[in-house]
Amino acid sequence: MRLRTLLLLAFALLALLPLAVTVPFAKRRIEVTFSRELAARADSAARLASAELDRLRSDVDQSVSACAADPLTESVALQLESGIPPAADAMRGVAEGRPLTVLTLRDASGVSRSSAFLPARVGDVEPGLSAVRPGDPPAVVPVEVQNADGVQLRPALVAARPVEAAHGAATLVGGQVLDDAWVSRLAGLTGARVELQGPGLAPAAAGTAEGRNVRRALPLGPAELTLSVGSAVVDETRATLLRALLTAGALGLLLALVAGFLFARGITRPVEALTEGVRSVAGGALDTRVPAAGSGEVRVLVDAFNRMTEDLGHATRALRTAEQAAAWEGVARSLAHELRNPLTPLQMSLETLLAARKARDPRFEALFVESAPAMLEEVERLRRTIDAFARFARLPAAQLEPLDLTAWAEQSLGVAGARPGVSLRWEPGPSLPVRADRDQLAQLLHNLVRNAEEAMPSGGQVTVRTKAQGDRAVLEVEDTGPGIPAELGSRVLEPGVTTKSGGTGLGLALGARIAQGHGGTLEVDTAPGGGALLRLRIPREPAAG
Amino acid sequence: MNARRLLVLLAVVSPAAATAAARARDGGTLRLAVLPEVRADRWGETPEGAVLRSLVASPLCHLEAGGRVQPVLASFQRTADGVSIVPRASARFPSGTPLGAAELARAWARALERSPAARAALAPVRDVAAVLEQVSRAKGTSLQLPLAHPWPDLEASLCHPALAPLAGDGPGEGVGAYAADGAERGRAVPGFPEGRPHPDGFVVSALSRRAAQRALEARAAQVLLGDGGDPAAPALLATYLVSRPATRPLVALVEPRLDRAALVRSFVGGPASAMPGLLPPALGGLDRAATGSSPGRGSGTALLLYTADRPGQRAVAQRLQILLRDAGVQLTLAPRSPEALDRDWRAGQGDLALRSVLLPPLPAGALAVVLELAGDPAGSRRELATLGAVAEPAERAARTRERALQLAGTVPVLPLYVEGLRGRLDPALVDVRRDGFGLWMLDDAWWP
Numbered sequence: 001m002r003l004r005t006l007l008l009l010a011f012a013l014l015a016l017l018p019l020a021v022t023v024p025f026a027k028r029r030i031e032v033t034f035s036r037e038l039a040a041r042a043d044s045a046a047r048l049a050s051a052e053l054d055r056l057r058s059d060v061d062q063s064v065s066a067c068a069a070d071p072l073t074e075s076v077a078l079q080l081e082s083g084i085p086p087a088a089d090a091m092r093g094v095a096e097g098r099p100l101t102v103l104t105l106r107d108a109s110g111v112s113r114s115s116a117f118l119p120a121r122v123g124d125v126e127p128g129l130s131a132v133r134p135g136d137p138p139a140v141v142p143v144e145v146q147n148a149d150g151v152q153l154r155p156a157l158v159a160a161r162p163v164e165a166a167h168g169a170a171t172l173v174g175g176q177v178l179d180d181a182w183v184s185r186l187a188g189l190t191g192a193r194v195e196l197q198g199p200g201l202a203p204a205a206a207g208t209a210e211g212r213n214v215r216r217a218l219p220l221g222p223a224e225l226t227l228s229v230g231s232a233v234v235d236e237t238r239a240t241l242l243r244a245l246l247t248a249g250a251l252g253l254l255l256a257l258v259a260g261f262l263f264a265r266g267i268t269r270p271v272e273a274l275t276e277g278v279r280s281v282a283g284g285a286l287d288t289r290v291p292a293a294g295s296g297e298v299r300v301l302v303d304a305f306n307r308m309t310e311d312l313g314h315a316t317r318a319l320r321t322a323e324q325a326a327a328w329e330g331v332a333r334s335l336a337h338e339l340r341n342p343l344t345p346l347q348m349s350l351e352t353l354l355a356a357r358k359a360r361d362p363r364f365e366a367l368f369v370e371s372a373p374a375m376l377e378e379v380e381r382l383r384r385t386i387d388a389f390a391r392f393a394r395l396p397a398a399q400l401e402p403l404d405l406t407a408w409a410e411q412s413l414g415v416a417g418a419r420p421g422v423s424l425r426w427e428p429g430p431s432l433p434v435r436a437d438r439d440q441l442a443q444l445l446h447n448l449v450r451n452a453e454e455a456m457p458s459g460g461q462v463t464v465r466t467k468a469q470g471d472r473a474v475l476e477v478e479d480t481g482p483g484i485p486a487e488l489g490s491r492v493l494e495p496g497v498t499t500k501s502g503g504t505g506l507g508l509a510l511g512a513r514i515a516q517g518h519g520g521t522l523e524v525d526t527a528p529g530g531g532a533l534l535r536l537r538i539p540r541e542p543a544a545g
Numbered sequence: 546m547n548a549r550r551l552l553v554l555l556a557v558v559s560p561a562a563a564t565a566a567a568r569a570r571d572g573g574t575l576r577l578a579v580l581p582e583v584r585a586d587r588w589g590e591t592p593e594g595a596v597l598r599s600l601v602a603s604p605l606c607h608l609e610a611g612g613r614v615q616p617v618l619a620s621f622q623r624t625a626d627g628v629s630i631v632p633r634a635s636a637r638f639p640s641g642t643p644l645g646a647a648e649l650a651r652a653w654a655r656a657l658e659r660s661p662a663a664r665a666a667l668a669p670v671r672d673v674a675a676v677l678e679q680v681s682r683a684k685g686t687s688l689q690l691p692l693a694h695p696w697p698d699l700e701a702s703l704c705h706p707a708l709a710p711l712a713g714d715g716p717g718e719g720v721g722a723y724a725a726d727g728a729e730r731g732r733a734v735p736g737f738p739e740g741r742p743h744p745d746g747f748v749v750s751a752l753s754r755r756a757a758q759r760a761l762e763a764r765a766a767q768v769l770l771g772d773g774g775d776p777a778a779p780a781l782l783a784t785y786l787v788s789r790p791a792t793r794p795l796v797a798l799v800e801p802r803l804d805r806a807a808l809v810r811s812f813v814g815g816p817a818s819a820m821p822g823l824l825p826p827a828l829g830g831l832d833r834a835a836t837g838s839s840p841g842r843g844s845g846t847a848l849l850l851y852t853a854d855r856p857g858q859r860a861v862a863q864r865l866q867i868l869l870r871d872a873g874v875q876l877t878l879a880p881r882s883p884e885a886l887d888r889d890w891r892a893g894q895g896d897l898a899l900r901s902v903l904l905p906p907l908p909a910g911a912l913a914v915v916l917e918l919a920g921d922p923a924g925s926r927r928e929l930a931t932l933g934a935v936a937e938p939a940e941r942a943a944r945t946r947e948r949a950l951q952l953a954g955t956v957p958v959l960p961l962y963v964e965g966l967r968g969r970l971d972p973a974l975v976d977v978r979r980d981g982f983g984l985w986m987l988d989d990a991w992w993p
Contacts, residue, residue: 085811087811087814088812119863120864149877150866150877151870
């Protein structure tokens with residue numbers, strides 16, 4: 001992962017860390033605060049409902065007492081006392097103008113005799129109302145409420161008062177039905193959703209409480225009044241706060257990322273330039289320089305790098321010069337050696353012949369005849385040496401053409417054959433399409449096989465094989481000779497380095513140059529049997545089709 | 546006094562002249578105070594509504610308390626297969642249009658569409674709808690009503706207020722002793738077949754109960770309709786709880802819980818009495834023996850149709866709602882106008898209906914109404930044919946009462962109560978007669 005990316009991630013983490021710590025804490029604090037607020041609102045609604053019920057009790061108490069003392073009530077009660085049945089709805093006139101929705105005059109046996117709101121029950125003992133006794137505080141009881149759709153049981157807050165004029169013959173029961181209108185008014189008063197329900201009672205509900213509800217229940221006799229405060233408004237406020245918090249956090253994170261990016265870029269730009277410079281140096285561009293940028297340690301590092309590449313350049317040039325000098329020395333030494341070896345017997349033969357000629361030695365003729373071929377042989381040796389150096393120097397650029405290395409090697413080995421005492425073993429690999437110069441490749445194979453044969457003067461086996469290694473085509477020549485001394489190693493590929501007494505030391509060097517001209521390498525290795533193993537690696541062409 | 550005697554003598558010679566002779570003098574305005582529910586009775590289906598309507602829409606004849614039929618707008622002639630009705634030439638609508646046989650046929654055809662009393666009165670007529678249709682298109686002077694079976698009470702039945710001829714589709718224009726002059730006034734019609742009514746006109750005031758009572762006490766009104774009662778008048782406005790064959794179990798739930806006397810006492814009031822049998826006590830209706838079954842319980846819902854503008858019906862409907870609730874049935878109340886109730890019930894709406902019908906003062910005619918409410922035309926025809934075959938009126942009445950008692954448990958009609966005319970008169974009002982329906986006839990009324 002790139003340093004810049006790492007730095008960005010680090011900055012992001014650093015920015016997230018405070019958010020991760022503060023947001024849950026702030027969220028929890030907000031939750032707690034708003035939950036308390038919600039509970040407080042529910043408590044307030046319950047208090048308001050209780051106060052409203054108290055007010056209603058007081059109203060009912062006063063209204064029923066006033067109705068009991070109403071002359072019309074007394075008249076109806078006296079009529080009842082005297083045995084004359086009053087009109088079923090005679091109490092309607094008493095209820096007019098009073099805040100009552102239940103008003104029934106019942107006789108001593110509890111039978112309804114006149115009702116302002118449910119005359120259809122006259123003649124019956126009204127369920128619910130019969131339980132209310134004179135003098136009791138107003139209580140909630142189930143009462144029947146009649147409408148076109150039928151009769152429903154509703155809770156009603158009622159009180160009973162004796163009609164004094166009737167001397168115990170009549171009791172007035174009145175109150176208010178806690179109906180939909182009352183529930184709706186209570187919902188408006190408290191701002192809560194109000195539900196009034198109980199077993200067998202028609203449920204009434206009003207108001208809304210969206211979201212999570214906090215409930216408070218008030219028992220009302222056979223019914224239960226439930227006030228629900230919805231969390232919708234609180235939730236919305238809380239959500240707004242949380243959104244603001246998260247937005248601020250996200251903005252902070254974004255700003256941190258931007259700042260981090262800019263900061264990381266400031267830091268990593270010279271480092272990346274250094275990395276690129278190192279890559280260039282590794283690729284051989286020793287004159288690479290990193291632009292002076294950054295500050296502090298990075299600047300020191302850039303300067304050090306530039307100084308290092310400059311020094312490295314100097315050192316490399318010096319080393320190359322030294323190597324060139326060393327190579328030239330080797331070549332010169334080899335050339336001198338190769339030239340000196342024939343020159344010395346040649347010089348001695350000529351000096352012997354000159355001395356015999358000068359001394360008129362009668363063996364002159366014999367000496368001449370004896371020495372002349374040897375001298376010619378040495379001259380020939382000189383010419384071969386010079387030719388070898390000339391070939392090495394004049395090696396032309398490779399003319400690459402497509403060929404199958406395996407097929408080509410098989411064909412070349414068939415033509416070449418091996419010298420007596422040496423067996424040539426061919427281990428073909430798969431088809432290996434390459435681009436190569438047939439002549440140079442033939443020269444290389446010839447040199448390698450001859451080198452192997454010469455390494456085994458008493459005979460042995462030369463194995464030639466081809467194989468594929470990744471994107472490379474490989475040609476190996478392995479012998480069963482003594483192998484290449486460890487102290488020489490790959491130096492045998494340098495011009496003038498040889499293990500043979502009569503060699504020029506240019507065969508393998510020429511091979512290495514040919515391999516280089518094909519974009520490949522020639523490697524020196526030791527065969528599993530201890531012999532020498534020379535390996536040519538050149539790029540493999542992609543298979544046709 | 547001589548002149549008086551002379552007038553009496555003239556009265557013997559001519560009924561119209563007799564009526565006129567009873568008047569002390571013409572003139573004055575008859576002031577009527579009516580309660581809102583009387584005003585709302587547009588078709589005159591209650592006794593007090595019928596009294597009010599009869600001022601401007603007289604029935605075809607008067608059925609006197611003794612059972613005698615006194616033709617008013619038409620004369621009747623028995624024929625071989627029925628009755629021939631000939632409208633009087635002087636019977637004219639206020640617009641001047643004479644009441645011909647075609648107009649009468651059209652009016653009755655419309656009455657058949659809205660009134661069970663009208664359908665019951667004409668039930669013995671063979672193919673009555675076709676007959677009326679045919680006559681309404683012809684220009685004949687008489688309306689021939691062929692009888693499907695003997696029916697001696699036909700003429701008396703035709704005196705029912707429900708068959709008072711009306712000119713249009715609405716309750717507006719009839720042939721009366723007065724011509725309506727706006728919604729609250731009427732002026733005497735000099736050419737009325739029975740002669741000019743005694744008052745010059747009438748004024749109707751719709752008042753609350755208390756205001757109407759005060760008006761009568763203060764003599765600001767001479768007639769109060771809707772409050773009080775006339776103990777001498779027969780109570781013939783019978784109210785039944787009608788069910789369908791499928792909903793008779795609901796009636797079975799109601800009946801054991803029903804205390805008719807308490808129902809009348811607490812919810813109906815006025816000149817009303819319990820009616821345990823299909824025929825009212827005024828017609829000698831016999832009490833049906835109590836079944837003695839214990840109140841059962843049911844479930845489900847039901848729809849009860851009742852007439853909206855009748856406070857008594859509303860109270861009774863609410864009481865039935867309570868009784869059925871106690872029995873486990875949720876009853877929904879559906880108020881209707883009288884014509885809508887008749888139309889909807891016949892169209893199949895509702896499970897139960899409260900039907901109030903002014904019965905004719907003849908047991909056979911009243912049973913015809915009950916059978917019409919039962920909705921069984923074939924059964925009705927059979928019953929009426931049997932009863933009509935009894936020629937002797939007293940025997941026919943007795944047979945009818947017995948038959949009514951037998952039918953009480955089989956027809957889907959539960960008798961509830963019967964009401965009389967709710968009204969009071971200024972004691973100073975003179976010559977207010979009462980017909981066989983118990984309805985006041987105010988044409989001859991006068992006051993000092």
